[in-house]
Structure formats: C-alpha cells, structure tokens
Amino acid sequence: MTDAIRIDGLTVNFGGVHLFSDLTLAVAHGEKTTLTGPSGSGKSTLLRCIMGFAPCAGGNVFVNGENVTHQNIWQVRGQLAYVAQEPELGEGMTRDALTRPFSYRINRRLAYDEQAALRLFAAFLLPVALLEKPAGALSGGEKQRVALIAALLLQRPILLLDEAASALDNASKQAVRDYLCARDDLTILSVSHDIREFALSGAIANMTEIQQETPS
C-alpha cells in the first residue's frame, strides 16, 4: 500500500539560502507524525512544499502515490487540509471563514454542516458565540482552532498542521490532541518546534535526522 505522503530526496533553497537537502520522509495512511527541529530548519517550508506553496530545487513529493507537479497540484490540494502557522481567516464573520471553502468548485460535492462545526467547537473548547464575531477580532488561539475546524470540515484525508497549538492553553492543547489522535481515518503531519509542548501519538521525525547531509 502506498504512503499518504512520501518525500523523496527533497532539496529546498529559499531566497538564495540553502534550507535543507535530500530530505526523505514517509507518512503512512492514518499515521500521525510529528515533525520537529530547531527554528529555521525548514519545517514550515516542508509543509509549504507539500502544498505547492514553496518551490523545490530537487526531489519529489508524492501524495497518495501521485507525484506532485504544477499540473496536478490543484487536484492534489483537494486531498490535503492545511493549517498555517498563525492562520488568517479572511474577511467577514467566523462563520464566513467556515462556509467560504464550500463555494469553491472542488468542494461542491460537500455542503457546510453547521452541526459538525458545532461539535468541533465543543470538542476544542470554543464558545459557539464566536461564529457571529468578526474573524479578524479572534485571538491567536481562537484563530488556530477555527482554522483547524475549517480544515476538518472539508473532510480531506490528509491534514498538515504548522505549529497548530502554539497559541493554545494546556486544556485546549489537550483537547485538540485528543480529538486528532482519536481520528483513525486521518493522516496527520504536524510540525512542532518543541515536542514537549505539542506532539501527536505517532512517530517523531527530526529535521536534522531525515536529511542525507546536514546543511552547513
């Protein structure tokens, strides 16, 4: 069976600076991998490469066995859900941030399910009243959880999280972690600079250990 995510000899230079090279990583279906490493080691960029947001200098990214190219990235994104570090929810109310993705053609077969959203609000210890608040007025921790809910509502099989719990208090962190680890159907690659702060149940991968040659 193919891996949900496979990264093969990936090399990335960013703004002329060498970030990482010959990086290899595989995440099996349903696995929950935490990727760690020092700040600036390219963890976030790795997630951005998978999403097609950052250019790769060499190597390949496979999502569900498919080699990601500029031609299929638009379809591949339909299998990935991504929560950026310090996410922005866009204009309008919080509910707009949740419903907006369902207006995109690729998500038309789905419909916004308010009940499912409310269940996630409860699971992540968020007050329902936030739905009626301007999305821009939410706190960092609230934005992170709303962005995670928006990603989960799209029912994508693979979830990419970039420091998704960095602004959360311990109780919320625990709630998010419990929910994610209980979802057997989800493949998760979560980036965390400090695994004592936030780590999922599966393997821990260290940026420095998954490269052939460490950057000098």
Add this chain to the structure above:
Amino acid sequence: MSASDITYPQLAAGYALLLLPLGMFLWYGVSLISETVLSVLRMTAQLLFVGFYLQVVFQWNNPWINFAWIAVMVMVADASIVRGCGLRVGRFAFPLAVALLAGVLAPLLLFLFVIIRPNPILDARYVIPIAGMILGNCLRADIVGIRGFYEAIHKREKTYLTALAAGATLQEAVLPFMREALEAALRPTIATMATIGVVSLPGMMTGVILGGADPMTAIKYQIAIMLAIFTGTAITVTLAIYLTLSGSFTPYGMLDKDIFKSGKHR
C-alpha cells in the same frame, strides 16, 4: 458663436498668476519651486504640441489618423499606469494596453454611434477629445485598482494561501481581492457623480458652454461622458487584472514577486 480667442500677451498675463503661489513657496520655504516651474514648462510644451497637432488632425479628419492618435494616447497612458503601479513594464505593458484600448473603444463607439452620431461619424472633433477624457480619467483609477490588487495579495498572502489550501482555483482565490480592487478604483468616480454640478462645474461642461452651446446641451454631454468614464474605468481595471493574471502567478498559483519593480516585496 464660439469661445473668444486668447492672445499670447493675454496668456502671458495668466502666467503672472504663478507669481502668487511661487511667492508663497519662497516665503514658507516650500521646496516645490523648481518642480512647479518644470511642470508648468512641461504643461506648456505638451499642450502647444497637442494644440498644433490637433489642428492638423482636425484638418485631415481621417479616421485612421484619429485611431492612430488614440493608439498613441493609450501607449502613453499605459506606460504611466505601469510605472505608477510599481510593476514591471515588460510583463504588464501589453496586456494593459489591450485593456485600455477595449476600455476606451467600447464606450467611445457607443458614444459616437448611438449617443451623438456626428457627421462624419468618426469626426476628429468628437473622437479625440472624448477618447482623451475617458483615458485621462481611467488613469488614476487604474493605478489604484491594479496596484491595490497585486499589493493586497502580496501583503495578505496568508489569506490568499488559505483559499488555495481549501482548494480554490486561481480565479476563486483572487475573487475577494478583485472585488476590493474594483471598489477602490471606482468609488471616487461614484462619489464624483454624486456631487457633480453642485460642488464643481466639470471641465467638459465648461468647455461646451464656452464653445457657445446652451447649458442643457452641455449637461447632456457631461452626463454621457461621466457614464463613459465610469464604464471605461470598470472595463480597464477588470480586463487589466484578468489579462495579467496568468503571467503574474507561478503554475502553482503563487504570486510571482518578480512582477514588482522594486526589491521591497521580497
């Protein structure tokens, strides 16, 4: 009946007006003196040239020459908009020229063939001033709209990427930015239309009145030109953004930072 001519000595007296603002600049130490003098000289030279040129064009009154003059105006506007937006000329000059040409010709042709119907229909006296007014008024709005669009995507990249991550196509992801750009570009024209006549007597109306027409004719021209300007602006902004879209993003949908001229966007 038509506007009485101004003799050159009389016009020279007009320049004497300048002594007042220049004196103020001198008194308050405003460092705009040389800039003002240079601008006035440029204005004089450009208008003298155009006045001379238009005399000739009006005499020939040949549709092809009129069209060629519109093309020249479009190219000059094109260069000034791309520069005003801080975008790279090589990437934007051609698509923007197409957008400007469409945005000028569509309302202009409606103006000529339906609203005024001069004889001959492509009379230089109508074609060139009307095209010039539409183009001149589009200029600032186009800069606001096009620049605002690309700057907003650059500044709020996260919001844009959130849309891409959720599976949006390029068109879907830029839609909110497109909406904002159109709003920003057109709002001043909308405000102008709401106060026109009360706050200011617009240039074209003044011109038509000075030309000897009665005020009712003048306001009809003014209404038609305002509608043409508004439509022309909407067409050029929308078209300019759509035509530059494919060249301004990577195949992965990322904004190509090379479209900006200066290095501050890196």
